[in-house]
Amino acid sequence: MTMEHPKAAAAVPATRTPAIREDGPQLERILRPRGIAVVGASQEPTKRGYQVVRALQNRGYEGNIQPVNPSGGVLLGLPVAPSVEAASGPVDLAVICTPAPTVPELIRACGRRGLAGAVVLAAGFRELGERGAALEAALTAAARESGVRVIGPNTSGILNLPLGLDLIGVPGTRPGRLALLAQSGNAALALLNDAVDRPGEGFSFVVGLGNESDLRFHEYLAFLGGAPEVGAVMVHAESFRDGEAFLRVARDVAPHLPVVVLKGGRTRAGDRAARSHTGAVASDHLVVRSALRQAGAVEVTRSDDLLPVARMLAGQPAARRGRGLAILADGGGQGTLAADTLEEAGVPLAELGEGTRTRLRELLGPNAALGNPVDFAGAADRDPSVFPQALELILADPEVAGVVVVGLFGGYAIRFAAELEGAEWTAAGELAGVARDAGKPLVVHSIYAESGSRAIRELVEAGVPVLRSVETACRAAAASWERGRHLEVLAGRGPASRGAGDVAPGAAAAPEPDPLEPARQEGRPALLETESRALLERWGVPLVTARFCTTGEEAVQALAELGGEVVVKAVSGTVLHKTEAGGVVVGCATPEAVESAYGSVRRGVEEWAGERGLDPDVRGVLVARRLPSPTVELLVGVRRDASFGHVLTVGAGGTAVEVLKDVAVRVLPVEPAEIREMLDELRIAPLLRGHRGRPPVDLEGLVRLIANLASAACAVPELEELELNPVFASPDSVVAVDARGYRSTAPEVAAG
Amino acid sequence: MTMEHPKAAAAVPATRTPAIREDGPQLERILRPRGIAVVGASQEPTKRGYQVVRALQNRGYEGNIQPVNPSGGVLLGLPVAPSVEAASGPVDLAVICTPAPTVPELIRACGRRGLAGAVVLAAGFRELGERGAALEAALTAAARESGVRVIGPNTSGILNLPLGLDLIGVPGTRPGRLALLAQSGNAALALLNDAVDRPGEGFSFVVGLGNESDLRFHEYLAFLGGAPEVGAVMVHAESFRDGEAFLRVARDVAPHLPVVVLKGGRTRAGDRAARSHTGAVASDHLVVRSALRQAGAVEVTRSDDLLPVARMLAGQPAARRGRGLAILADGGGQGTLAADTLEEAGVPLAELGEGTRTRLRELLGPNAALGNPVDFAGAADRDPSVFPQALELILADPEVAGVVVVGLFGGYAIRFAAELEGAEWTAAGELAGVARDAGKPLVVHSIYAESGSRAIRELVEAGVPVLRSVETACRAAAASWERGRHLEVLAGRGPASRGAGDVAPGAAAAPEPDPLEPARQEGRPALLETESRALLERWGVPLVTARFCTTGEEAVQALAELGGEVVVKAVSGTVLHKTEAGGVVVGCATPEAVESAYGSVRRGVEEWAGERGLDPDVRGVLVARRLPSPTVELLVGVRRDASFGHVLTVGAGGTAVEVLKDVAVRVLPVEPAEIREMLDELRIAPLLRGHRGRPPVDLEGLVRLIANLASAACAVPELEELELNPVFASPDSVVAVDARGYRSTAPEVAAG
Known part of the structure; x- marks a missing residue:
């Protein structure tokens, strides 16, 4: 274990993007403290206040260790200060080992001594419900007043292994x-234990966030983004208390530092009531998943993938060049399983060029299979040097972005003949070297991954992940592929092109008269369809032609103006799902029909509301031109997510939206390229592109409509939801047929 | 390791279903041989012919070991016979270690000596393409002629560990x-290695199938179904050379013996050309998956799930009673991950009863979370006996079908205090006992699963799987749940109710005149729509009313008879996708329109076929009543699968079938209950049941239509494909609007 002086370690190499520092210097002091006050230090070996001091000494923490206890004395050879204020020597961080009720006052004491932060180990706060919430509020208040930043409470501790600072205490944890x-x-404990038992990269920093009452995910992530000793960041989160900030920081960090996220609570239903289709069809986790991907983070959904994926991304370059991955197997069965796993993960398999195949045939002889997987069929059994030779040929193929080696490598000396050990060891070094020289990622699956063989150790020391599970190895490879795609997109995009301004092509400059003002005046959350339409028109969203009418005569007049058939819809300030309420009549072609429909849609909504004890609040009717059936009906909506802000949803529309559940989601702002990507993700994408010889819909018009709705949401923070369903998309037109909007009545949003 | 005499081990307990024996007695001799001839025995330690003899001796094989080599002499203390025929003592099985070309003649020699079977280790057969295929044919012929059954060729070997017969040679493999x-x-090798390193049940039999040229999966499975020393069967297969037989045997075996299948090659495109939607939307693997589930096998899609799931099903009862599983965690984070994993696997989480919660609160104190997961929140940290106490309360709840324990159990002495070791060990035994007494399954996730702690060993010895990965533990629990559902369905169904006869409600007895006869006479694979309709009518499938017409006048007459609007469709013996070919005109309401349509659909098909160099083969037109839009359009089809025979596909229909890919699949025969299950699996199921206040479609009529189509397929083996798309389903009617059929022209099928 190499010890670095904290100051030296803090130097950031010139190649790194300038570190994002949100409260950076203070976190610098907290996570690389010159000295630590152990508050509640104890002579009792079973107590945390003893174990922490002991652990700091055992791990070789080089800074100043200052035990604190009112009774004073000496602990493990160190003089005990009677209070934090009385601590001697440089002290940046406190580790508070005392029970929850004592904490707020101790935080204030830390402030008086000029400490940067405090690790609060005690549980007994917000996680206990109301009883603990008050105490946590007191703790947060103390932190704000004193300027001391708090890690936790209810944290499992922190670790800065290069510095010898280990409050978690998993024996055998290696620095890395x-x-x-x-x-x-427990999730941290499991991961650290796995890292000890399974060969590979070790740890620099670990932070247990606990209740995340003061210091948040994004602040730690910003610090790690500027820490030169970090090669990949793993995140286990159940919720992001400040999701927008996390995404912002992740977006800045991810291009130069891989971020891998495991999100717990994926299936937990949110507490938000789903008022619209947009809310009902896009699950909370779909939003999280999309947001993480937009920010360039790699999501894993298995806890046992977190460590292998991070080790892959820390040890190997992203799979950037080439059209797919290749599999190199020394047996057919597992090669096939690897191909299944990659394809199911959406990773393409490269097609090897003719030249590559010719050279491989020369190397491997007549029995080898030269598809993808390449299967040695025994060609390496007596000569492991065939592995690096084959790898070199495959990686030289421009189609190939990276390789997964599958099978027995690293165990040839164990399985076949002990005298192969030396050759296998040499081959391992060559494998790693060939991949490094090619600048392409390599991951090895081996039945013998945990055998401790020399060949395996050689690979691992060279930063090549070696995994015992075919599926986990492929997951690691898929992560490298995914990261490669993200970096390619960023490279194509250029750093300056992100932002809401890019997606406001139809934005009008002057926001007067404000279409939301009447609703604001009335304290009404639901927008009248006429209000939603006015807002959309201003932002250049094409709408079906319609007239607002408050009498039967006006409605008949509207029919004359619009011609053809019309749809008559009630306009209400409370009932926005008009069809269910009998508030819509379709296909009125005569004045009589329109007159009758005028009455019936009003009555329908009134009765429907009456039965439910609601004020029907009917303001009139919309008479809209009836359009011919489109090629595709879509849903396009924006809504505010509690964690991530405005979210855009695009999907299959019409009445069966919740049945089809065919949607793509992005956190705003988005660029047109991302909107096209969303459309491509839909199952109905082939219908948009022209299915079975039919012409495609006006895709550019559709992208523009979606971009303009997104711009409206970005520009109007007060907008809580705005859903267009259906949007009719045809080869020659794209038009929103119906619109439903809500404004926020939360004071801070409405004001903003 | 206990050695059992082969004869004694063969006794089947009375509680077992009578063993299914396809060639059973011969496999009995092969897999429990009284003596083994090692053909190609060698004095050279690096040769298989030496290693096999050595391995048999080392493992303590108690039968007769007879080395065979023309040069004779003595090998490892055993006299070498110059030929198989000259072998002395009882010999049931040969292990052939010589190169491929020698094998056919050696098989014949085995036959002359009266051997039951031969293990052929050599590669160099079918897997090399044409060169090897001829040799494999020679081998198969030799097997047939001699009556010697062949394992392999290209097999990794076999293992009967209770007998000390181990041709695979993974050190440390435990009997079980x-x-x-x-x-x-390699897949077998990986699994055996994992089993050595990860605590749990050992092995009785292992068979490497290799090329499966003679003995097939279903024959081995039938043998294992009658072997009392087997508690669960794992299958790794890339293809089933006789899929129908495998399903038949699996269906018989699975009710009393868990069968777990990992299918490699899931994403590999079949070589079958997809002629119909039915073929295009139901992937080959969807068929395999559905077939396995129907047979009661549990499918895993990760190679690293195969062993844990089999150990779970061998060691614990299926989760039968109760409405869901419960999670018992000693930390929130991992409990949440377990809940995510179970829910994503479609396993419901049980809702604990009020009484259970009250008792848990008394036991666990105020800080525990009593939802599902139940989270101890530290209540067990100093007293592991809380685990079995809580488990007993939870398993007593009738809502709970089984429990996943998640967290640190088994590592309390390691993590918290060494003096907890004894209490933890006691608690482990109690945990296993509580579950056993409740008759409900238990699986334990532990960070310390591989620590070798006394508590972990205690659990494992009691048959409780202990797994290091939360996700794998949940997969094991989900398998127990899945098996429970299958056994419940079987219990409800009764053993006698399966079979094609149950699903032929509309079958007519007399098959004359045969609607397929004209196509047969003409050697024509595609059926005319009129022929498909005639077949469907006979089987009671409701069809839209239509008239076949060969002149314009007949077509006009048909309009008069049918009334309203009609659809005019060309009837061709070659062009079955009429719409694309311009062979359909919809909505003809007048004689003029029908007359014009008559000409245009014929011309359309003729031109379309002409452009493609096809014979248009137009026989006339169908004039069909035009129906109003239905509630739901469905696709219902049958087709023959190369492995599994006739397969039924039900899904969302219409023109966007391949876009929606919303289908359910079953291998025939099926019962009406299974058809209902298929409909429930569709994403469009809510539309069938009545979405948003609309009335449901005639579900019973729909099930009848599907059952009748299935019956037709079961009764007419010659039917290659028959697809109804769309089927119009509405509240008051279910009717097939279009039908496309193909007959098989393969001689063996056409004759049958």
């Missing part, structure tokens, strides 16, 4: 380039 | 109740 931010203590 | 049938040698 991984960092971990974990909400759950 | 698992059996493995593996197509891939």
Whole structure:
């Protein structure tokens, strides 16, 4: 274990993007403290206040260790200060080992001594419900007043292994380039234990976030983004208390530092009532998943993928060049399983060029299979040097972005003949070297991954992940592929092109008269369809032609103006799902029909509302031109997500939206390229592109409509939801047929 | 390791279903041989012919070991016979270690000596393409002629560990109740290695199937179904050379013996050309998956799930009673991940009863979370006996079908205090006992699963799987749940109710005149729509009313008879996708329109076929009543699968079938209950049941239509494909609007 002086370690190499520092210097002091006050230090070996001091000494923490206890004395050879204020020597961080009720006052004491932060180990706060919430509020208040930043409470501790600072205490934890931010203590413990038992990269920083009452995920992530000893960041989160900030920081960090996220609570239903289709069809986790991907983070959904994926991304370059991955197997069965796993993960398999195949045939002889997987069929059994030779040929193929080696490598000396050990060891070094020289990622699956063989150790020391599970190895490879795609997109995009301004092509400059003003005046959350339409028109969203009418005569007049058939819809300030309420009549072609419909849609909504004890609040009717059936009906909506702000949803529309559940989601702002990507993700994408010889819909018009709705949401923070369903998309037109909007009545949003 | 005499081990307990024996007695001799001839025995330690003899001696094989080599002499203390025929003592099985070209003649020699079977280790057969295929044909012929059954060729070997017969040679393999049938040698090797390193049940039988040229999966499975020392069977297969037989045997075996299948090659495109939607939307693997589930096998899609799931099903009862599983966690984070994993796997979480919660509160104190997961929140940290106490309360709840324990159990002495070791060990035994007494399954996730702690060993010895990955533990629990559902369905169904006869409600007895006869006479694979309709009518499938017409006048007459609007469709013996070919005109309401349509659909098909160099073969037109839009359009089809025979596909229909890909699949025969299950699996199921206040479609009529189509397929083996798309389903009617059929022209099928 190499010890670095904190100051030296803090130097950021010139190649790094300038570190994002949100409260950076203070976190610098907290996570690389010159000295630590252990508050509640104890002579009792079973107590945390003893164990922490002991652990700091055992791990070789080089800074100043200052035990604090009112009774004073000496602990493990160190003089005990009677209070934090009385601590001697440089002290940046407190570790508070005392029970929850004592904490707020101790935080204030830390402030008086000029400490930067405090680790609060005690549980007994917000996680206990109301009883603990008050105490947590007191703690947060103390932190704000004193300027001391708090890690936790209810944290499992922190770790800066290069510095010898280990409050978690998993024996055997090795220093290395991984960092971990974990909400759950047990999840961190599991991961650290796995890292000890399974060969690979070790740790620099670990932070247990606990209740995340003061210091948040994004602040730690910003710090790690500027820490040169970190090669990949793992995140275990159950919720993001400030999701927008996390995404912002992740977006800045991810291009130069891989971020891997495991989100717990994926299936937990949110507490938000789903008022619209947009809310009902896009699950909370779909939003999180989309947001993370937009920010360039890699999501894993298995806890046992977190460590292998992070080790892959820390040790190997992203799979950038080439059209797919290749599999190199020394047996058919597992090669096939690897191909299944990659394809199911959406990773393309490269097609090897003719030249590559010719050269491989020369190397491997007549029995080898030269598709993808390449299967040695025994060609390496007596000569492991065939592995690096084959790898070199495959990686030289421009179609190939990276390789997964599958099978027995690293165990040839164990399985076949002990005298192969030396050759296998040499081959391992060559494998790693060939991949490094090619600048392409390599991951090895081996039945013998945990055998401790020399060949395996050689690979691992060279930063090549070696995994015992075919599926986990492929997951690691898929992560490298995914990161490669993200970096390619960023490279194509250029750093300056992000932002809401890019997606406001139809924005009008002057916001007067404000279409939301009447609703604001009335304290009404639901917008009249006429109000939604006015807002959309201003932002250049094409709408079906319609007239607002408050008498039967006006409605008949509207029919004359619009011609053809019309749809008559009630306009209400409370009932926005008009069809269910009998508030819509379709296909009126005569004045009589319109006159009758005028009455019936009003009555329909009134009765429907009456039965439910609601004020029907009917303001009139909309008479809209009836359009011919489109090629595709879509849903396009924006809504505010509690964690991530405005979210855009695009999907299959019409009445069966919740049945089809065919949607794509992005956190705003988005660029037109991302909107096209969303459309491509839909199952109905082939219908948009022209299915079975039919012409495609006006895709550019559709992208423009979606971009303009997104711009409206970005520009009007007060907008809580605005859903267009259906949007009729045809080869020659794209038009919103119906619109439903809500404004926020929360004071802070409405004001903003 | 206990050695059992082969004869004694063969006794089947009375509680077992009578063993299914396809060639059973001969396999009995092969897999429990009284003596083994090692053909190609060698004095050279690096040769298989030496290693096999050595391995048999080392493992303590108690039968007769007879080395065979023309040069004779003595090998490892055993006299070498110059030929198989000259072998002395009882010999049931040969292990052939010589190169491929020698094998056919050696098989014949085995026959002359009266051997039951031969293990052929050599590669160099079918897997090399044409060169090897001829040799494999020679081998198969020799097997048939001699009556010697062949394992392999290209097999990784076999293992009967209770007997000391081990041709695979993974050091440390423990005897136990698992059996493995593996197509891939490396997959078997990986699994055996994992089993050595990860605590749990050991092995009785392993068979490497290799090329499966003679003995097939279903034959081994039938043998294992009658082997009392087997508690669960694992299968790794890339293809089933006789899929129908495998399903038949699996269906018989699975009710009393868990069968777990990993299918490699899931994403590999079949070589079958997709002629119909039915073929295009139901992937080959969807068919395999559905077939396995129907047979009661549990499918896993990760190779690293195969062993844990089999150990779970061998060691614990299926989760039968109760409405869902419960999670018992000693930390929130991992409990949440377990809940995510179970929910994503479609396993419901039980809702604990009020009484259970009250008792848990008394036991666990105020801080515990009593939802599902139940989270101890530290209540067990100093007293592991809380685990079995809580488990007993939870398993007593009738809502709970089984429990996943998640967290640190088994590592309390390691993590918290060494003096907890004894209490933890006691608690482990109690946990296993509580579950056993409740008759409900238990699986334990532990960070310390591989620590070798006394508590972990205690659990494992009691048959409780202990897994290091939360996700794998949940997969094991989900498998127990899945098996429970299958056994419940079987219990409800009664053993006698399966079979094609149950699903032929509309079958007519007399098959004359045969609607397929004209196509047969003409050697024509595609059926005219009129022929498909005639077949469907006979089987009671409701069809839209239509008239076949060969002149314009007849077509006009048909309009008069049918009334309203009609659809005019060309009837061709070659062009079955009429719409694309311009062979359909919809909505003809006048004689003029019908007359014009008559000409245009014929011309359309003729031109379309002409452009493609096809014979248009137009026989006339169908004039069909035009129906109003239905509530739901469905696709219902049958087709023959190369492995599994006739397969039924039900899904969302219409023109966007391949876009929606919303289908359910079953291998025939099916019962009406299974058809209802298929409809429930569709994403469009809510539309069928009545979405948003609309009335449901005539579900019973729909089930009848599907059952009748299925019956037709079961009764007419010659039917290659028959697809109804769309089927119009509405509240008051279910009717097939269009039908496309193909007959098989393969001689063996056409004759049958």
